[in-house]
Amino acid sequence: MDAGERIEQALAQAVARTEAENAPPKLAGAIRHGVFPGGARARPRLTLAVARACGEDRPEMTNAAAAAIELLHCASLVHDDLPCFDDADTRRGLPSVHAAYGVPVALLAGDALIVLAFETLARSAVEAPDRLGALIGTVARAVGAPFGIAAGQAWESEPNPPAQQYRCSKTGALFVAATMAGAISAGQDPGPWRRLGHHLGEAYQVADDLLDAVATAEQHGKPVGRDAALGRPNAVAELGLNGAVERLERLIEDAMDAVPKSRGEEELRELVRLQALRLAPKRLLRSAA
Amino acid sequence: MDAGERIEQALAQAVARTEAENAPPKLAGAIRHGVFPGGARARPRLTLAVARACGEDRPEMTNAAAAAIELLHCASLVHDDLPCFDDADTRRGLPSVHAAYGVPVALLAGDALIVLAFETLARSAVEAPDRLGALIGTVARAVGAPFGIAAGQAWESEPNPPAQQYRCSKTGALFVAATMAGAISAGQDPGPWRRLGHHLGEAYQVADDLLDAVATAEQHGKPVGRDAALGRPNAVAELGLNGAVERLERLIEDAMDAVPKSRGEEELRELVRLQALRLAPKRLLRSAA
Numbered sequence: 271m272d273a274g275e276r277i278e279q280a281l282a283q284a285v286a287r288t289e290a291e292n293a294p295p296k297l298a299g300a301i302r303h304g305v306f307p308g309g310a311r312a313r314p315r316l317t318l319a320v321a322r323a324c325g326e327d328r329p330e331m332t333n334a335a336a337a338a339i340e341l342l343h344c345a346s347l348v349h350d351d352l353p354c355f356d357d358a359d360t361r362r363g364l365p366s367v368h369a370a371y372g373v374p375v376a377l378l379a380g381d382a383l384i385v386l387a388f389e390t391l392a393r394s395a396v397e398a399p400d401r402l403g404a405l406i407g408t409v410a411r412a413v414g415a416p417f418g419i420a421a422g423q424a425w426e427s428e429p430n431p432p433a434q435q436y437r438c439s440k441t442g443a444l445f446v447a448a449t450m451a452g453a454i455s456a457g458q459d460p461g462p463w464r465r466l467g468h469h470l471g472e473a474y475q476v477a478d479d480l481l482d483a484v485a486t487a488e489q490h491g492k493p494v495g496r497d498a499a500l501g502r503p504n505a506v507a508e509l510g511l512n513g514a515v516e517r518l519e520r521l522i523e524d525a526m527d528a529v530p531k532s533r534g535e536e537e538l539r540e541l542v543r544l545q546a547l548r549l550a551p552k553r554l555l556r557s558a559a
Numbered sequence: 560m561d562a563g564e565r566i567e568q569a570l571a572q573a574v575a576r577t578e579a580e581n582a583p584p585k586l587a588g589a590i591r592h593g594v595f596p597g598g599a600r601a602r603p604r605l606t607l608a609v610a611r612a613c614g615e616d617r618p619e620m621t622n623a624a625a626a627a628i629e630l631l632h633c634a635s636l637v638h639d640d641l642p643c644f645d646d647a648d649t650r651r652g653l654p655s656v657h658a659a660y661g662v663p664v665a666l667l668a669g670d671a672l673i674v675l676a677f678e679t680l681a682r683s684a685v686e687a688p689d690r691l692g693a694l695i696g697t698v699a700r701a702v703g704a705p706f707g708i709a710a711g712q713a714w715e716s717e718p719n720p721p722a723q724q725y726r727c728s729k730t731g732a733l734f735v736a737a738t739m740a741g742a743i744s745a746g747q748d749p750g751p752w753r754r755l756g757h758h759l760g761e762a763y764q765v766a767d768d769l770l771d772a773v774a775t776a777e778q779h780g781k782p783v784g785r786d787a788a789l790g791r792p793n794a795v796a797e798l799g800l801n802g803a804v805e806r807l808e809r810l811i812e813d814a815m816d817a818v819p820k821s822r823g824e825e826e827l828r829e830l831v832r833l834q835a836l837r838l839a840p841k842r843l844l845r846s847a848a
Contacts, residue, residue, distance in 0.1 A: 292724060293705030297713035301704060349670065354662045373643045375716050377666065378709045381638065381673060385703030388677040388695055395692030402691050403684030406677055414674030415590060416582030420667045424586035427664050435581060 277314045280337035281305055284390045288382060300371040300379035301386075304348045305341065309362055309491075312474065312545050313448040314340040319541050320452025320463055323534030327457060331401065334394030335451040338387040338409055343444060345383035346419045348376055355423065356496055363491040384413070398457065405454045412447035419444060426502060433503035437475045438468075445471030465528040466542075473521035473546060479505040480514055522546040566603045569626035570594055573679045577671060589660040589668035590675075593637045594630065598651055598780075601763065601834050602737040603629040608830050609741025609752055612823030616746060620690065623683030624740040627676040627698055632733060634672035635708045637665055644712065645785055652780040673702070687746065694743045701736035708733060715791060722792035726764045727757075734760030754817040755831075762810035762835060768794040769803055811835045 271279070285305050289298045314336035321332040351358040351366040352373060359369045368376035388406060395402040413419045422440025425431035446467035450460035481490050482497050483506040497504040505514040522542065529538045560568070574594050578587045603625035610621040640647040640655040641662060648658045657665035677695060684691040702708045711729025714720035735756035739749035770779050771786050772795040786793040794803040811831070818827045 288704035290705035292721075293710050294713040294717050294720070296716055297704055297710060345670075349666065352666070354666065372716060375713055377638065377641070377643060378713050381634075381669070381702075382704040382707075382709040384670060384673050385699050385707065385709065389699035389703060392692045392695035392699060395695075399688045399692060402695075403681045403688060406681035406684075406691075406695070410674050410678035410681060413670075414678060415577035415586055415671040416579035418671075418674065420671040420674065421582055421586060424583040424664055424667050427585055427661060428583050431583070432581075 273315050273318045274311065276318060276333055277311050277336055277340065278308070280314075280333040280390075281308070281340060284337050284341060284386055287389070288386055296371055296375045297378055297382065300348075300367050300375045301382055303364075303370055304344045304367045304376075304379050304383060307362065307364075308340070308344075310545065310548055311340060312548075313343055313444055315541065315545065316445065316448040316467070316470065317452040317455070319534065319538050320449045320466075321456045323529075323532040323538050324453050324456035324458040325533065326455070328394075328397045328401075328455060331394040331397045331405075332452065332455040334390050335405060335409075335455040338391045339444065339448045339451060341383050341387040341390065342409065342413050342419070345380045345387070346413070346423070346444075348380040348383065350423065351492075352376060355426070356493070356500075358493050358496070361492050366492075394455075401454055401457060404460070405451055408450050408454060408460065409447050412443040417443060426500070431503055433508060436503045437472060437505075441475040441478070442468055442471030445474065462530040466525055466530070466538075469521050469525035469528050470542065470545075473518055473525060476505040476514055476518045476521060477546070480511075480518065482506075483511065483514075518546075562604050562607045563600065565607060565622055566600050566625055566629065567597070569603075569622040569679075570597070570629060573626050573630060573675055576678070577675055585660055585664045586667055586671065589637075589656050589664045590671055592653075592659055593633045593656045593665075593668050593672060596651065596653075597629070597633075599834065599837055600629060601837075602632055602733060604830065604834070605734065605737040605756070605759065606741040606744070608823065608827050609738045609755075610745045612818075612821040612827050613742050613745035613747040614822065615744070617683075617686045617690075617744060620683040620686045620694075621741065621744040623679050624694060624698075624744040627680045628733065628737050628740060630672050630676040630679065631698065631702050631708070634669045634676070635702070635712070635733075637669040637672065639712065640781075641665060644715070645782070645789075647782050647785070650781050655781075683744075690743055690746060693749070694740055697739050697743060697749065698736050701732040706732060715789070720792055722797060725792045726761060726794075730764040730767070731757055731760030734763065751819040755814055755819070755827075758810050758814035758817050759831065759834075762807055762814060765794040765803055765807045765810060766835070769800075769807065771795075772800065772803075807835075 288301050317336040317339055326332050348367045350356050352368055358366050391406055415421045417439050425436040449463040449467035453460040453463045482494050525542050526539050529535055577590050606625040615621050637656045639645055647655050680695055704710045706728050714725040738752040738756035742749040742752045771783050814831050815828050
C-alpha cells in the first residue's frame with residue numbers, strides 16, 4: 271500500500287468511529303466533509319516518510335500518528351474558515367464546512383476532530399504503550415497554547431503580531447510535530463527530526479503567502495488576498511514577491527539539508543522536493559524546472 | 560491536601576503550561592478566565608472520590624485525570640456560551656470568555672483547553688504508561704462524536720432531538736468519564752463505575768433544567784430561561800416542575816445505590832448527596848432537609 275492509500279485508509283477508519291446510527295447526522299456529515307476529499311496530505315506524508323526512514327516497526331502506530339496530525343490540520347482549517355476568522359465560504363474548491371452545515375455544527379465538528387485525533391493515538395497504544403505519552407505530548411504542543419496552532423491563530427487578534435512567531439506557531443509547529451511523531455512512532459529519538467519539520471513548515475507558510483498573493487481563487491481552492499485584506503503578517507508584504515520566492519527556495523534547500531542521516535534519507539529528500547513543487551506557485555520557482 | 564485543593568492545584572499547574580512570555584497574551588488570559596474561578600468542580604471531585612474508593616496508588620495520574628475532565632468541561636462551557644450557541648454574556652456571575660476577550664479568542668481558548676486536557680493526561684503517563692491509552696480513550700469518547708459533548712451539543716442543530724440521548728451526550732457522558740477515569744487512574748476496572756456516572760450525569764442535567772426554569776440569573780450565575788426560549792429538550796418542559804423534581808430525587812437515590820462495594824463507599828455516597836444538594840434548587844427537594 272503506498273503512502274497516500276495508507277493515509278486515506280487510516281483517516282477513513284478514524285472518521286468512521288465518529289459515526290453511529292443514533293448520533294446527530296449533521297455533525298457526522300460535517301466531520302466527514304472536513305476531512306474528505308483532502309488536500310495534499312503533506313503533513314501525514316511527512317510522518318510516514320520519517321517513520322520509514324527511522325525503521326518503522328509499528329505500522330499501526332505510524333498510521334495513527336499520521337492520521338492524528340492530519341485530523342488536527344483539518345480541525346484547524348474548519349475553525350479557521352469560520353466567519354469570525356477568515357470567513358471563507360470555499361475550501362479545496364468546495365463549500366467550507368460552515369457554508370455547508372452552518373456555523374454551530376462546523377464549530378463542533380472542529381472540536382470533535384481535535385478529540386478524534388487524540389482518541390486515534392490512544393487506540394494505537396496497544397502496540398507500544400511506552401511511546402504514547404511522548405506522541406500525545408508532541409502532537410498536543412503543536413496545536414494548543416502557548417506555541418501551537420491555537421496560539422498562532424490567536425496572534426491574529428493581537429496588535430502587531432511578531433511575524434516569525436506567528437508563522438512558527440500557526441504552520442511550523444504541526445510540521446515539526448509531523449516529523450517528530452514519525453520518529454516517536456518508530457521508537458526513535460525525535461530530536462534530530464525537529465529541524466526538518468521547522469524548515470518545511472516555514473516553507474509551506476511562505477508558499478501559502480505567495481499563493482494568497484498571486485493565485486486565483488480557483489487555483490487556490492479557497493478565497494485569495496485575505497492576508498493583505500486582514501493586515502496579517504505575510505512573507506510577500508514583508509519581503510516583496512521576489513524576496514518571498516527567494517526565501518522559499520532557501521527554505522526548501524535548508525529542509526533538504528536538514529534530513530538526518532538515515533536509511534530513507536534519499537527518499538525523504540525527494541519527498542521534500544516534490545511537496546515543495548506541489549504547493550509553491552510553480553512559475554515563480556527557478557528550481558521548479 | 561483536601562480534594563478541592565488538589566483539583567485547584569492540578570488545574571493551576573496545567574493552565575500555567577499554556578502561558579509563556581512570548582505567547583499571545585489574550586489567549587492566555589482567556590484560557591485562565593475559562594478555568595478560574597471555577598464552579599462546583601463536581602466532575603473532578605467525583606474522579607478523585609472514585610480513585611480513592613479504588614485504592615488510589617498513582618496520585619499524580621488521578622490529579623491529571625481530574626484536571627483533564629474539568630478542563631474539558633470548561634472548554635465546553637466556553638464554546639457553549641458563544642453567540643452561535645447560547646449567546647451567554649455571563650458565566651459564574653462574571654463576563655463569559657467571549658464577552659471578555661471576543662469571539663475569535665474565546666473559540667481558540669476552547670480549542671486550547673481541549674488540547675491541554677489531553678496533554679495533561681499524557682504528562683502523567685510517566686507514572687503508569689499502561690493506563691494512559693484507556694484513560695485517554697475513555698475521556699475522548701465523552702467529549703467527541705458520536706456520543707460525547709460535541710454530539711450532545713450538535714443535537715441542538717437537529718429537528719426534534721431525542722431528549723434522553725441529548726441529555727446523555729451533552730452532560731451524562733462526561734460524568735461517566737469522570738467516574739471511569741477515577742477507576743482507571745487507580746489501575747482498576749472502570750466498568751462497575753459506569754452506572755454511578757450515568758445516574759449522576761442525568762441528575763445534574765435535570766437539576767440544571769430546574770435551575771434554568773425557576774432560579775434567577777443572579778442565583779444561577781448565567782442567563783436563565785434559555786432552554787424554553789430555544790425550544791430545547793428540557794426535563795421541566797417534559798415532566799412539569801413537580802415531575803422534574805421527582806425525577807431528580809429518584810436519580811439521586813439511583814446514584815447512591817449505584818456506588819459499587821468499595822473501601823470508600825460511604826464517603827462516596829456522602830459526596831453524591833452533598834453535590835446533589837449543592838446543585839439542586841434546595842427549596843424544591845423534599846430530601847434536602
